[in-house]
Every structure is written in C-alpha cells, then in structure tokens.
Amino acid sequence: MLVKNKQELRGIVEAGKAVAVTLKKMREFTKPGITTKELDDYGRSILESFGAVSAPTKDYEFPGCACISVNNEVCHGVPSENRVIKEGDLVNIDVSAELNGFYGDNGGSFIVGEDTRDLQKLVDASQEILHLAIPKIKNKVRISDVGALIEKEAKKRGFRVIKNLCGHGVGRKLHEEPSEIPCFKDVDNTQRFQKNTVIALETFISTGAEEVEKHSDGWTFIPADGTSFVAQHEHTLIVTDGKPVILTKANGI
Numbered sequence: 001m002l003v004k005n006k007q008e009l010r011g012i013v014e015a016g017k018a019v020a021v022t023l024k025k026m027r028e029f030t031k032p033g034i035t036t037k038e039l040d041d042y043g044r045s046i047l048e049s050f051g052a053v054s055a056p057t058k059d060y061e062f063p064g065c066a067c068i069s070v071n072n073e074v075c076h077g078v079p080s081e082n083r084v085i086k087e088g089d090l091v092n093i094d095v096s097a098e099l100n101g102f103y104g105d106n107g108g109s110f111i112v113g114e115d116t117r118d119l120q121k122l123v124d125a126s127q128e129i130l131h132l133a134i135p136k137i138k139n140k141v142r143i144s145d146v147g148a149l150i151e152k153e154a155k156k157r158g159f160r161v162i163k164n165l166c167g168h169g170v171g172r173k174l175h176e177e178p179s180e181i182p183c184f185k186d187v188d189n190t191q192r193f194q195k196n197t198v199i200a201l202e203t204f205i206s207t208g209a210e211e212v213e214k215h216s217d218g219w220t221f222i223p224a225d226g227t228s229f230v231a232q233h234e235h236t237l238i239v240t241d242g243k244p245v246i247l248t249k250a251n252g253i
Contacts, residue, residue: 001102001171001198003238008102012171012198015097015104016236016247018050023095023106023251026066032087032113036068039093040079047097055096055103055174062219067094067107074204074212074221074230075107075165088116090123092232096174103174105200106248109231119207119229122159126205126231127253129153133203139195139241143178146193146201148185154205162204162230164211165221170236171198193239198247202234 003009026043044065047054056062062078069077069092070085077092085091094107109123129150136146151161167181176198178191183204193199209223209230223230233253237244 001169001176002194003196003198011100011102012104012238013247015052015099015102017104017250018047018052018099019095019097019104019106019236020248020250021050022046022097023093023108026093026095027108027110030085030091030112032085034085035081036070036077036079036083036085037081039085040064040066040068043093043095047095050099052097052099055098055105058098059174068092069220072222072227072229073215074162074223075232077220078217085112087113090117090119090229090231094232094234101172103170103172104236104248105170105174105234106236106251106253107202107232107234108251108253109233117229119231121157122205122207122229123231125154125157125159126203127233129205130201130203130233130235130253133201134235134237134246135243137193137199137201137237137239137244139239140192143181143191143193144186144189147182147189150203151184154183160206160208160210162206162210162212165202165204167200167202167234169197170200195239195241197239198236199239200234200236202232204230204232206230
C-alpha cells in the first residue's frame with residue numbers, strides 16, 4: 001500500500017495499533033498450563049474491542065484468530081484446545097487483522113518461563129536483527145541489501161535464516177507488493193523500497209534449517225529438517241526518506 005493522504009495514514013496507524021496491542025497482551029497472557037485455543041480466544045476478544053477482524057480468518061478461512069506456533073513449528077500454527085503450553089516452550093504469536101479497510105501485521109517469538117532448551121539466544125538474535133534492519137529501510141534502498149544484512153547478522157551469531165519465508169507489503173490487503181522481502185541476499189530481486197509504502201518486515205532466524213515445509217494439517221510450517229528451532233519477529237512499517245515509521249511499536253518488541 002502506498003499511503004497517499006491523511007485519511008489513509010490514520011487508517012493504517014489504527015490498524016497497526018490494534019494488532020500491536022493484541023500481540024502484547026497475548027504475550028503477557030501466555031503461561032504454562034493454558035491451551036493455544038484459550039490464548040487465541042483471548043486475542044480475538046482484544047481485536048474485537050478495537051472493532052478489528054482477524055485477517056487469516058477473513059481472507060484465508062484460517063481455523064483460528066492468530067497464528068500460534070510452538071517449539072519446532074515455525075509459523076501459521078493452528079490454535080488447539082489439545083495443545084497445552086508448557087514451561088520452556090518456544091512460542092510464536094503472529095497477529096494480523098483488518099480494521100476499517102486497513103491491515104496491520106506483527107509477530108514475535110518468546111520463551112515461556114524458564115529457558116530449558118537454551119533458546120533465548122535465538123530469540124534475542126531474531127529481535128536484535130530486526131532492529132538492526134529497520135533503520136536500513138528507506139526510499140530507493142534495494143530490498144536485497146536488507147536481506148543480505150539479516151543473513152550476515154544471523155551468521156555472525158551462529159545461526160541461519162529461512163529462505164522460503166519472507167516479509168511483504170501490507171495495507172489494503174494482508175499481502176501486497178512488494179510481495180517478497182527475504183531474509184537473505186536474493187540476487188534476482190532487483191526491487192527497491194518506495195517512499196510511503198507500507199511493509200511487514202520479518203526475521204526468520206534458525207538454529208539450522210534454511211527451508212520450511214507445510215505440515216500435514218495444511219497450515220503449519222515446520223523446518224525441513226524436522227528438528228531446528230526458528231524465531232520470528234515482525235513489525236509493520238511505513239517507508240520514508242529516513243528511518244521508517246514503526247506502526248506496531250506498541251507491541252513492545
């Protein structure tokens with residue numbers, strides 16, 4: 001989406017706030033013993049308080065409000081009353097929603113309680129790299145250069161990046177142009193960021209795998225090697241001539 005006037009700016013700001021506050025409150029609500037369905041129902045109630053509608057449900061008939069992925073699930077995890085969150089779980093919550101014709105998108109990974117698998121370094125790396133990449137995004141910068149930075153920083157920390165998941169444009173739809181903002185230097189991607197464009201920037205940082213594949217449930221993505229862990233963090237941004245405007249800052253990431 002290319003923001004063209006104050007009305008559109010106001011709309012996209014409100015959508016960003018709705019998903020950001022929902023994500024923050026869902027993270028705070030997460031504790032050992034609750035199911036991912038309980039967590040999802042809580043998130044839905046917060047979105048509804050803003051007048052917002054779950055984007056995955058609305059656009060893709062996703063069987064849940066938010067995508068909630070646990071441990072070796074990377075993203076698009078389906079909330080379930082049979083999935084109980086445990087101490088030490090790596091949880092990823094991705095909240096996207098439509099509000100008055102505008103879409104916001106954000107997500108984040110975190111450890112529940114004690115870090116029993118020594119994965120906090122992975123989570124920290126994903127968040128740190130996102131914050132290193134954000135200031136590099138500006139008008140006319142190559143998308144592939146930002147991907148190169150993300151991959152370089154991941155390798156410096158002893159991690160890899162997932163290469164078949166990526167960020168994307170957002171605004172009037174959940175997925176818009178630019179359709180791919182990868183976490184690596186894609187030499188075939190010659191696109192540049194454009195001023196006033198709204199994007200969802202995501203990091204997918206992995207302990208080993210570089211690709212994901214779809215689980216048998218038809219929704220959830222898991223690492224291709226079946227054993228790696230992946231941390232993801234995501235903000236919705238407006239591209240400017242300087243530092244981007246972070247529309248989902250209220251999520252606390």
